[in-house]
Amino acid sequence: MKLFYAAGASSLAPHILLEESSLTYVVEKVNLDTKTWNEGQNDYKQINPKSYVPALETDSGKIITECAVIMEYIAKKATTKNLIAEYDSQTYWQQRMWLNYIATELHKNFISPFRKGNWLPNTIDSKQLAYKRVLSRLKFVDQKLNQKNYLVNNQFSAPDAYLFVMTNWIHRLEYSFNNLANLKRFDNNMRKRLAVDKVLKQAKRILYKTNQIKQNHS
Ligand SMILES: N[C@@H](CCC(=O)N[C@@H](CS)C(=O)NCC(=O)O)C(=O)O
Missing domain, CATH: 3.40.30.10 (Glutaredoxin)
Incomplete structure (x- = not known):
């Protein structure tokens, strides 16, 4: 693939x-x-x-x-690997609901001035506006993660990897984790997973290389 x-x-x-x-x-x-x-x-x-x-x-x-x-x-x-449950099981539909929720309620609302394909102008106000929009949705997820490490049946599955991108964007956009303690814990735990660590290290090298290229050209 x-x-x-x-x-x-x-x-x-x-x-x-x-x-x-x-x-x-x-x-x-x-x-x-x-x-x-x-x-x-x-x-x-x-x-x-x-x-x-x-x-x-x-x-x-x-x-x-x-x-x-x-x-x-x-x-x-x-x-x-058990990354998604068998079709039509209760667990499968829970996972599908999370995948859809993250795609439509979080991913698409997580627009920010420096993300590509945005319609908001590149201003501080826009950044605050985007945070206001995602915060209520993040709080909903935060409540669902109360005393749990993962979204469905407390076991890692596909939606957790997608949710991690959202918590990673909270860091990248320098948004606050205030009132999102469960999401912060989730984010920390995800970073301890071998696969996540490996992919993030790879991404860091890519970002570093891109910055180097930009500096060399400026
Ligand atoms: N509906 C798409 C949205 C994908 C999306 O927004 N991708 C962004 C990066 S996170 C992108 O490539 N933006 C570039 C652009 O729209 O020009 C999906 O769920 O995959």
Whole structure:
């Protein structure tokens, strides 16, 4: 499988899940400014005409887009790991509800001045406005994580990797974890997972490299 990603973007969620899954995969970096990949050689719109990440190319060459759907696809393929429950079980629907909630209520509201594809102007006010919008939704998740480490049955599964991207964005945007103690604990625990640590270290190297390139060019 091939994951098309951008550093720090929502593609981090399927990247973590692929690492958790023990499936064989490669990653392809997308330049969201130029909408190209393969060092600017290839047009990313040929992969995903919606021109955002993530996108997943399956082993049979299908292209799957939409983060929550990619998460379910990877989780289902990882038959040796319990990343999503059997279709139509109570647990499965709980996991589906979380994937959808994170995609629609958190991911899309987590717009910020410096994220790509935003409609808000790059101002402090916009940043505060986005926080106001996500805070009530984050508080809902925080309550659900009371005395629990993971969202469903207190066991790691696909939606946890997606939620981690949201808590990672709280850090990146320098938002506050005030009144979100359970989410903060969740974020800390997730960072201790081997797969998460590995993917984050890889992402850091990429960010470092990107900054280096920018500095060299300035
Ligand atoms: N509905 C999409 C949204 C994906 C999305 O917003 N991706 C952002 C990164 S987190 C992106 O690539 N933005 C670039 C752009 O829209 O130009 C999904 O769930 O996968």
